[in-house]
Amino acid sequence: MIWMRNLLFVTLVGGGLCTVGYQLIPPRAPKPVTRYDANAYSDPQFRDAVDRADASFREQWSTAKVHAAQPAPDLLVARRLALGLVGTVPSLEEIRQLETLPAEQRLPWWLDHLLQDRRFADYFAERLARTYVGAEDGPFLFYRRNRFVSWLEDSLARNRPYDAVVRDLIADDGLWTDKPATNFVSVTCQQDKQNQPDPVRLAGRVTRAFLGLRLDCAQCHNHPFASWKKADFEGLSAFFGQTHVGFTGIYDGAGEYVVEDRKTQVPKTIEPHVPFAPELLPDHGTRRQQLAGWVTHPKNPYFARAAVNRVWALLFSRPLVDPVDNLEQNETTPPALQILADDFSSHGYDLRRLIRLIASSEAFRLDSAADGDDGEAAEKMFAVFPLTRLRPEQVAGGVQQASSVGTLDAQSHIVFRLARYGQQNDFLKRYGDSGEDEFDGRTGTIPQRLLMMNGALVQSNIRDEPLNASMRIALMAPDNPRAVETAYLAALTRRPTAAEEAHFEAALADDHLTRPQRVTDLFWALINSTEFSWNH
Amino acid sequence: MEPLNRRGFLRMAGVAGATWLTPVGTLLARAAEAPGKPRDHAQSIILLWLQGGPSQLETFDPHPDTRIAAGTTAVDSAVKGVQLATGLERTAEEMGSISLIRSMVSKEGDHERGTYAMKTGFRPDPTVIHPSIGAICCHELPLAGADIPRHISILPSQWPARGGYLGDQYNAFRTDDPASPVPDTSSLLPARREEERLQHLDVVENAFAAGRHKRVEATMHRDSVAGALKMMSSEQLKAFDVLKEPLALRRAYGETPFGRGCLAARRLIEVGVRCVEVTLSGWDTHANNHATVHNLLTTLDPAFSALIRDLRERGLLERTVVLCGGEFGRTPTVNPVGGRDHWPTGFSMALAGGGIRGGKVIGETDPDGKPEPANPVTVPDLHATILTAVGIDPAQLNQTPIGRTVKFSEGTPVADLLGNAD
Numbered sequence: 001m002i003w004m005r006n007l008l009f010v011t012l013v014g015g016g017l018c019t020v021g022y023q024l025i026p027p028r029a030p031k032p033v034t035r036y037d038a039n040a041y042s043d044p045q046f047r048d049a050v051d052r053a054d055a056s057f058r059e060q061w062s063t064a065k066v067h068a069a070q071p072a073p074d075l076l077v078a079r080r081l082a083l084g085l086v087g088t089v090p091s092l093e094e095i096r097q098l099e100t101l102p103a104e105q106r107l108p109w110w111l112d113h114l115l116q117d118r119r120f121a122d123y124f125a126e127r128l129a130r131t132y133v134g135a136e137d138g139p140f141l142f143y144r145r146n147r148f149v150s151w152l153e154d155s156l157a158r159n160r161p162y163d164a165v166v167r168d169l170i171a172d173d174g175l176w177t178d179k180p181a182t183n184f185v186s187v188t189c190q191q192d193k194q195n196q197p198d199p200v201r202l203a204g205r206v207t208r209a210f211l212g213l214r215l216d217c218a219q220c221h222n223h224p225f226a227s228w229k230k231a232d233f234e235g236l237s238a239f240f241g242q243t244h245v246g247f248t249g250i251y252d253g254a255g256e257y258v259v260e261d262r263k264t265q266v267p268k269t270i271e272p273h274v275p276f277a278p279e280l281l282p283d284h285g286t287r288r289q290q291l292a293g294w295v296t297h298p299k300n301p302y303f304a305r306a307a308v309n310r311v312w313a314l315l316f317s318r319p320l321v322d323p324v325d326n327l328e329q330n331e332t333t334p335p336a337l338q339i340l341a342d343d344f345s346s347h348g349y350d351l352r353r354l355i356r357l358i359a360s361s362e363a364f365r366l367d368s369a370a371d372g373d374d375g376e377a378a379e380k381m382f383a384v385f386p387l388t389r390l391r392p393e394q395v396a397g398g399v400q401q402a403s404s405v406g407t408l409d410a411q412s413h414i415v416f417r418l419a420r421y422g423q424q425n426d427f428l429k430r431y432g433d434s435g436e437d438e439f440d441g442r443t444g445t446i447p448q449r450l451l452m453m454n455g456a457l458v459q460s461n462i463r464d465e466p467l468n469a470s471m472r473i474a475l476m477a478p479d480n481p482r483a484v485e486t487a488y489l490a491a492l493t494r495r496p497t498a499a500e501e502a503h504f505e506a507a508l509a510d511d512h513l514t515r516p517q518r519v520t521d522l523f524w525a526l527i528n529s530t531e532f533s534w535n536h
Numbered sequence: 537m538e539p540l541n542r543r544g545f546l547r548m549a550g551v552a553g554a555t556w557l558t559p560v561g562t563l564l565a566r567a568a569e570a571p572g573k574p575r576d577h578a579q580s581i582i583l584l585w586l587q588g589g590p591s592q593l594e595t596f597d598p599h600p601d602t603r604i605a606a607g608t609t610a611v612d613s614a615v616k617g618v619q620l621a622t623g624l625e626r627t628a629e630e631m632g633s634i635s636l637i638r639s640m641v642s643k644e645g646d647h648e649r650g651t652y653a654m655k656t657g658f659r660p661d662p663t664v665i666h667p668s669i670g671a672i673c674c675h676e677l678p679l680a681g682a683d684i685p686r687h688i689s690i691l692p693s694q695w696p697a698r699g700g701y702l703g704d705q706y707n708a709f710r711t712d713d714p715a716s717p718v719p720d721t722s723s724l725l726p727a728r729r730e731e732e733r734l735q736h737l738d739v740v741e742n743a744f745a746a747g748r749h750k751r752v753e754a755t756m757h758r759d760s761v762a763g764a765l766k767m768m769s770s771e772q773l774k775a776f777d778v779l780k781e782p783l784a785l786r787r788a789y790g791e792t793p794f795g796r797g798c799l800a801a802r803r804l805i806e807v808g809v810r811c812v813e814v815t816l817s818g819w820d821t822h823a824n825n826h827a828t829v830h831n832l833l834t835t836l837d838p839a840f841s842a843l844i845r846d847l848r849e850r851g852l853l854e855r856t857v858v859l860c861g862g863e864f865g866r867t868p869t870v871n872p873v874g875g876r877d878h879w880p881t882g883f884s885m886a887l888a889g890g891g892i893r894g895g896k897v898i899g900e901t902d903p904d905g906k907p908e909p910a911n912p913v914t915v916p917d918l919h920a921t922i923l924t925a926v927g928i929d930p931a932q933l934n935q936t937p938i939g940r941t942v943k944f945s946e947g948t949p950v951a952d953l954l955g956n957a958d
Binding site: 370 | 750
């Protein structure tokens with residue numbers, strides 16, 4: 001029996017060595033390049049919407065006498081798209097694929113490549129879920145956040161029309177395990193009120209997430225400059241006044257929506273009532289179905305605008321109108337919002353089309369550096385690409401991707417994905433998750449820097465170990481210039497400047513450290529730079 | 537006053553030195569901090585945060601021999617007529633320095649919302665995130681020469697103190713059991729290699745700054761790197777290391793993560809930290825309340841009492857506000873599984889030091905378990921009291937990022953707790 005154990009041992013070790021060897025050798029034959037739909041970009045209506053949005057920005061810039069930045073290099077735009085759509089940076093492998101294409105095809109191909117990637121559905125679903133149900137766990141037994149996010153992922157992967165998704169969120173019936181959309185309602189279940197959903201929170205969510213209105217401010221007082229009244233918010237809440245939780249899950253039954261007057265404590269019955277455009281309200285269906293019909297009605301002016309502003313924010317890391325859920329302001333709204341919203345509602349609320357539109361706009365493709373350094377004013381008008389702090393999972397995803405040569409995607413081995421997941425969770429906990437308020441201008445903090453400079457995630461990904469890019473670059477790069485260039489591409493998605501090249505070539509030639517250690521230190525510097533942790 | 541900004545970081549560099557841990561250094565720093573006008577208010581806050589909602593009946597507000605006590609007994613304290621629940625014997629001995637609010641009322645009966653309310657003094661509001669009290673102190677009372685964060689959360693719970701609208705740089709710095717070193721504060725590299733890395737970083741930063749100078753500065757990224765480096769090399773970091781304290785003292789605080797956290801809190805405020813939050817979790821006793829709480833008291837009692845005594849003996853209690861409590865209390869009735877449920881109307885908070893009078897009891901709960909305690913103190917009132925103790929005007933107005941004007945606290949200070957001790 002000893003020989004069988006020996007055989008097993010030899011097989012295991014041999015297999016392990018083969019795997020490591022395979023992983024060490026860079027992929028020689030790149031994966032087949034994803035096809036992309038050129039028609040989507042050449043459609044006259046698509047071009048027209050992009051052109052009109054661009055023209056509206058240029059007019060704003062010239063009125064304000066703001067200089068627009070130069071167009072950004074393709075690789076930088078590709079980095080923004082990867083961060084916005086899949087929450088990580090492009091892999092070295094992907095950069096190589098991109099560069100094999102003719103210049104004019106690169107970005108459309110890249111965009112479609114990302115949209116077809118399962119990582120897009122996963123990442124975008126999580127971002128949207130924060131808006132719909134928040135980042136935290138909800139009431140025990142009544143809420144299944146994971147189910148909800150998976151359901152959104154599937155909707156995105158199939159590119160379901162956005163209005164249909166929203167109708168399900170507002171009006172679907174059933175158990176939160178079986179009909180995941182109902183988690184939108186059940187997350188508000190109140191333990192101290194027999195687990196019934198909270199109409200006030202639901203009305204607040206609906207107006208903020210789907211209409212970009214902060215009607216819930218009117219919960220306590222009349223709105224300072226918009227025309228919303230307290231009664232408007234109460235009337236909207238009343239659409240959830242017949243929503244209950246029972247054995248079959250969320251359902252609409254009977255009952256009235258009764259609130260207590262804040263001052264007199266006298267209970268009063270509130271009839272459902274929409275704050276504007278009552279003619280759009282369907283006259284049949286349950287209260288929630290009526291509300292869903294009204295919210296997603298093509299003539300409801302806020303629905304498409306709110307979606308455009310949200311998707312814009314996810315791509316730019318900054319909303320077109322700030323804050324993202326408050327479109328009703330006394331300041332003027334950029335005309336591009338309406339141009340994009342019109343295209344969105346007249347093309348079946350196609351989220352991918354909207355993403356392609358925004359990503360094709362001139363504003364998205366501008367550099368983040370400006371002549372004369374007058375960027376602060378220009379940034380507000382999107383005449384220069386804004387500098388924004390990346391979200392924790394974008395940083396973590398970036399570190400992991402930058403330190404790996406191949407693409408880390410759904411096709412990666414489960415063992416590597418699990419390991420990555422573990423690393424990431426610990427990192428997110430320490431880095432600080434910015435929860436729902438994700439587009440506030442934020443500065444970096446000392447604990448974040450400590451974590452990046454000395455923390456386990458970065459250390460384990462950049463140190464000179466087999467499978468890490470630093471080791472592979474150190475072993476494989478034919479010379480120092482190539483090693484420096486490869487590291488820059490992997491971490492910052494660009495090539496080094498002349499000054500950087502000179503510095504790092506000299507540093508790599510210094511022999512008081514081993515070559516893998518020197519490459520590790522190069523990676524450390526790249527990953528700890530402002531450029532790495534800020535979208536730009 | 538201005539927040540800790542990039543210039544602030546540079547200024548700090550000049551003042552910091554290796555003399556920090558010595559009393560002379562501390563005195564010098566205090567003098568440098570407010571030239572000409574010594575502060576007669578408290579300087580620091582230590583919050584012993586009992587996450588989960590501790591039962592007032594088994595801690596600071598026992599009603600022995602009543603139906604609602606459900607068997608809980610009480611011990612006499614150093615203050616005549618004031619009793620604490622059995623299990624808090626050592627704390628009872630320190631009652632001369634401690635006051636109790638037994639009539640706290642909150643409007644939030646959910647853990648997350650209740651925690652938010654107690655830590656910030658406001659109800660959760662979708663349009664703004666309020667800063668916790670420690671963040672307000674750091675913002676309003678900046679201190680030159682700070683190498684380590686001024687706002688620290690030891691053994692943080694799910695919802696550690698935040699900077700809210702004051703900014704993420706006021707978030708509490710989170711760290712675990714002081715038995716092990718503060719995470720990520722050492723690169724473990726030889727000095728030469730570390731220096732080279734920083735030179736590399738400079739090269740990359742310079743390339744990126746071209747055409748973006750002002751906006752890159754506004755990110756404060758490089759300032760945070762400088763701050764992180766300063767912290768890594770600071771003598772003040774030793775304040776986290778409780779093993780530098782005599783064994784007897786460590787034992788007095790209790791050889792538990794929470795006990796070590798309380799000891800570290802004292803060491804930290806000695807080097808000028810404004811607010812330390814030390815969390816003891818496990819108070820959400822929906823089942824088996826009495827035994828669970830009794831077990832937790834074996835950790836809380838030594839730590840709380842040793843902290844008060846230690847601070848007093850070192851002359852630090854006068855300038856340190858110590859708070860002990862959780863997000864709400866628990867029901868007077870015991871449920872069928874021997875637990876008590878959430879009860880935000882009539883729970884207790886213990887306060888000590890920082891000019892707050894000792895031995896006082898504010899408010900009274902009903903021995904039959906009715907809500908609405910006598911002489912109720914609201915959450916905003918508690919905050920106004922603490923802010924006043926540290927010399928910050930609760931009514932001071934602030935602009936939130938979306939342009940709303942909000943006060944630090946909407947409450948009124950509890951006059952009976954403040955004022956010179958008579």
